[in-house]
Amino acid sequence: MSGFVELVRGLRLESAPEPLPHAVAEDPGEEIAERFAGVAASAVHPLEVVAAIEAEGLTDRQIQQRYGRRDAFELGEELFHRAHTEPRPSRKRVPKRLRQHAASSAWGVPASRCALRGLLFALPGLGYVLGGPPHGSQWSVGAALLFSWSWSQGVAHLAYVRRGREDVTGAAAVLARGGVAGAVLATLLAALAPGSSALAVVFATGQALYFASATALLVLGRERALVAALAPMATGALWMLTARHVGAGGPPDWLGAVLLLLSVALAVRAGWRETGRPATARRGDWLPEWRDALQAGCFGLAVALLTLADIGPATLALTLSMGGAEWFLARCRGATELALGRAGATREFQRLVLAAVLRGLGGYLLVVAALTWAVGLLWPNAGGPGVGGLVALAAAIWTAQLLQSLGLLGRATAAVCAGAAALVAARAAGVPPGPAQTCVSAAAACVLLAVTALAVGDATRHR
Numbered sequence: 001m002s003g004f005v006e007l008v009r010g011l012r013l014e015s016a017p018e019p020l021p022h023a024v025a026e027d028p029g030e031e032i033a034e035r036f037a038g039v040a041a042s043a044v045h046p047l048e049v050v051a052a053i054e055a056e057g058l059t060d061r062q063i064q065q066r067y068g069r070r071d072a073f074e075l076g077e078e079l080f081h082r083a084h085t086e087p088r089p090s091r092k093r094v095p096k097r098l099r100q101h102a103a104s105s106a107w108g109v110p111a112s113r114c115a116l117r118g119l120l121f122a123l124p125g126l127g128y129v130l131g132g133p134p135h136g137s138q139w140s141v142g143a144a145l146l147f148s149w150s151w152s153q154g155v156a157h158l159a160y161v162r163r164g165r166e167d168v169t170g171a172a173a174v175l176a177r178g179g180v181a182g183a184v185l186a187t188l189l190a191a192l193a194p195g196s197s198a199l200a201v202v203f204a205t206g207q208a209l210y211f212a213s214a215t216a217l218l219v220l221g222r223e224r225a226l227v228a229a230l231a232p233m234a235t236g237a238l239w240m241l242t243a244r245h246v247g248a249g250g251p252p253d254w255l256g257a258v259l260l261l262l263s264v265a266l267a268v269r270a271g272w273r274e275t276g277r278p279a280t281a282r283r284g285d286w287l288p289e290w291r292d293a294l295q296a297g298c299f300g301l302a303v304a305l306l307t308l309a310d311i312g313p314a315t316l317a318l319t320l321s322m323g324g325a326e327w328f329l330a331r332c333r334g335a336t337e338l339a340l341g342r343a344g345a346t347r348e349f350q351r352l353v354l355a356a357v358l359r360g361l362g363g364y365l366l367v368v369a370a371l372t373w374a375v376g377l378l379w380p381n382a383g384g385p386g387v388g389g390l391v392a393l394a395a396a397i398w399t400a401q402l403l404q405s406l407g408l409l410g411r412a413t414a415a416v417c418a419g420a421a422a423l424v425a426a427r428a429a430g431v432p433p434g435p436a437q438t439c440v441s442a443a444a445a446c447v448l449l450a451v452t453a454l455a456v457g458d459a460t461r462h463r
Contacts, residue, residue, distance in 0.1 A: 032067055032075070033082055040083035047340040050076030051459050060346060071346045072459075109330040116223050118323020122316055123230045124210065126237035127263070130256035137200035140193040144186040144204035146304050148211040151182040153300030154293040155212075159219045161289055168220075175219060176275035179212025186211075206264045213264075213271030220274050229266035232259045292409055299400070299413040302420035306393060306441060309423055310433040312384020317371035318394060324367040325398050332360030333405055336456060350457035357456055361398060361449070368394040389438035395445035399452050406461045411451055419444035 033040075039052045053063075053072045060071040069075040133141040155178035162171040183205065190196060190204030217226040236251055236259035243250035251259075307315065335356035339349055372387045385393070396419065403412035419440050426436040455461055 033079055036079050037083065040079045043080055043083075046073075046077040046080035047459060049080045052076075054459060073345050073349070109327055111327055113223070114323040114327035114330075116227070116323065117218065117326060118320050120214070120218070120223060120226055120230070121322040122319040123234055124214070125316060125319060127233050127260055129237040129240050130233065130251075131253075131260050133203050134197060134199040136195050137197055137203070138195065140190045140196040140200040141204050141207070142308075143193045144190040145207060146301060146308075147189050148182060148186045148208045149304040150297040150299075150301035151178070151185070152211045152215040154297035155179065155182065156215050156219050157293045157296035158289060159216075161292075163219070172216075172220065172275040175212075175216040176272070179209075179216060179271065179275070182212050183208040206261070209268050210264050213267040216271040216275050217267070222270065222274055225270040225274075226267065229270050230263050232266070233263035235259070295409050295413045299404075299409070299416055302413070302416040303397060303400075305420040306396070306416070306423060306437065306444075309427070309437040310385045310389065313379045314372060314375055314384035314386070314390065317368060317375045318390050320371050321364070321368045321394060325364055325394070325401065328360040328364040328367075329398065329401055329405065332356050332402065335359075340459065346457075349459065353456045354453055357402065357452060360402075361395060364398050365391050365395060385434060385437055389434060389441065392438055392441035392445055396441050396448055399445060399448035402452055403448065403455065406452075406455050408451075408455055408461075411455075412448070415444055415448050415451065418447075 036049060036052065040049050043049050050072050053076055058072065063069050063071060063075050067075060069078065155175060158174045158178065159171040162168075162174060186208035187201060187205045190201045213229075214226055217223065236256055240250040240256070242248075307318065336353040339352040339356065368391055369387055372390050396416065400412040400416050403409070422443070423436055423440045426440065427433065
């Protein structure tokens with residue numbers, strides 16, 4: 001799930017005008033028009049003016065009392081059309097069109113690409129079919145896994161920030177340096193952890209190198225290169241699973257190890273080819289970037305703890321569904337973007353965006369349930385979480401990612417980290433892993449959904 005898509009698109013607003021004076025002019029309409037003349041003249045859509053009005057801190061009640069307009073939407077449209085000579089466009093309030101055209105907005109993401117990414121999130125799990133960590137090295141390899149998972153999230157965040165500034169070279173440099181540093185640190189952690197051995201350190205190093213390479217390829221949009229790298233491992237794993245099903249002999253152990261090493265080597269080669277060129281990244285405001293990267297790393301660590309609390313073949317459904325999560329997230333954001341131009345009032349806008357969120361979440365959870373059912377058919381007695389636990393965990397992850405796309409990484413991280421802490425406390429108290437994971441994930445999902453419902457109703461969040 002590392003390298004999960006981050007999308008920050010939409011309206012770019014001019015800076016808000018100077019605060020309004022306490023005294024109101026004789027003609028409030030003329031006074032507010034003069035105050036927002038610059039914003040309205042440069043705006044390309046009335047919602048830019050609406051967002052500037054909301055950023056000024058004006059509430060609907062203040063607008064009604066001071067200017068005699070219903071809300072910020074009505075006032076913003078009036079100011080926009082005062083500054084432009086074009087006739088006022090007709091308003092369309094058809095939710096069905098909102099759903100139909102969500103995929104054609106700036107947030108449109110091809111479903112085929114999302115399906116491919118979901119497959120890439122799940123394929124590495126097949127590597128454990130060919131060769132798992134050495135016996136007795138769970139602490140060593142597990143600690144390295146958690147570290148690599150969270151580190152890759154932080155590195156991916158820094159790279160996406162640079163891609164958002166159209167600095168692809170800088171993003172590649174961050175991925176290269178961050179990937180090398182993460183592999184070194186994961187190796188040291190595995191070597192110092194209890195139960196460490198030479199084989200455990202080698203296994204953890206290969207694991208970290210794959211995390212770094214896969215993160216780089218996914219962030220840079222090189223999914224096909226990663227598919228080619230994973231092909232040897234996937235072939236050997238499918239051979240092994242088929243042989244077990246029919247009762248035949250699978251590939252020998254040495255061949256499984258060779259196929260694993262070959263896939264890791266191909267992934268590293270592909271990742272280095274994309275990121276290993278010398279480059280000088282553009283300088284930016286590094287403190288906020290690193291602060292957010294730290295939050296993204298904590299988010300990744302918390303999600304890893306929630307996911308690995310009760311893991312088994314059934315967890316494959318969750319990793320496969322991550323591609324669908326990206327598609328439903330993009331479609332939801334596309335629908336909320338279109339709602340800005342379709343809503344005629346604040347309450348109507350809030351109703352439309354909340355409906356879009358519920359549709360996106362409901363559609364994604366149906367995908368998770370269907371994949372869980374399919375995995376259950378393939379592995380009738382598969383261990384791991386049940387459908388309730390997976391659906392609850394998927395709901396928490398999806399709503400947290402939606403908050404991130406709205407620029408609320410801190411809130412998403414705080415909620416997920418609180419859930420991870422509650423899970424650790426529950427396990428320490430002796431609660432079985434399955435019920436602990438399900439209850440904590442469900443509680444986290446409810447909290448995150450409530451926070452999301454409040455956040456999406458703010459038009460300034462959809463910039």
